[in-house]
Amino acid sequence: MLAGLVAVIGAAAPAHADPAGNSASDVSFLAALNKAGITYQSPATAVGVGKRACELMDQGHPQVDVIHNVSSSNPGFTVDGAAQFTMIAASAYCPQHLGQPVTEAPSGATPTGS
Structure with missing residues (x-):
């Protein structure tokens, strides 16, 4: 079971601020979510869920x-x-997972320290 990825993102009221302290990857991720029309209550929570997916x-x-x-x-x-959220997260935080079949585990997967 994949525990620990709980956060309300899709049903949240729009909040599109770029809080200070975000890395360039975080800013890019949030901008891509905004462009895709994916709303979230907290930028920090959205970033956390995206990083956890990776x-x-x-x-x-x-x-x-x-x-x-x-x-x-x-x-x-x-x-x-x-x-869409997961692919945007992969684009920002773990591009090595883009293009892999979504139905199979990546071969030789190891933590990358993203």
Whole structure:
């Protein structure tokens, strides 16, 4: 089970501030969420969920499991919305997972220290 990825993102009221202290990757991630129309209550929470999705993929969890976890943990998300969020997170924080089949665990997955 993929515990620890609980945060309300999709059903949240729009909040598109870029808080001070965010890395360039965080700012890029939040901008991509905003461009995709994905809303969130807290930028820090959205960043945390995005980074956690990458940690799970780094640990070898298949993208499909991560997507379903994001969807089930955030009632405002459809599976498609969760997939979009997860791919945006991968683009910002773990691009090595882009292009991998979503139904299979990445081969030789090891933490990258993102």
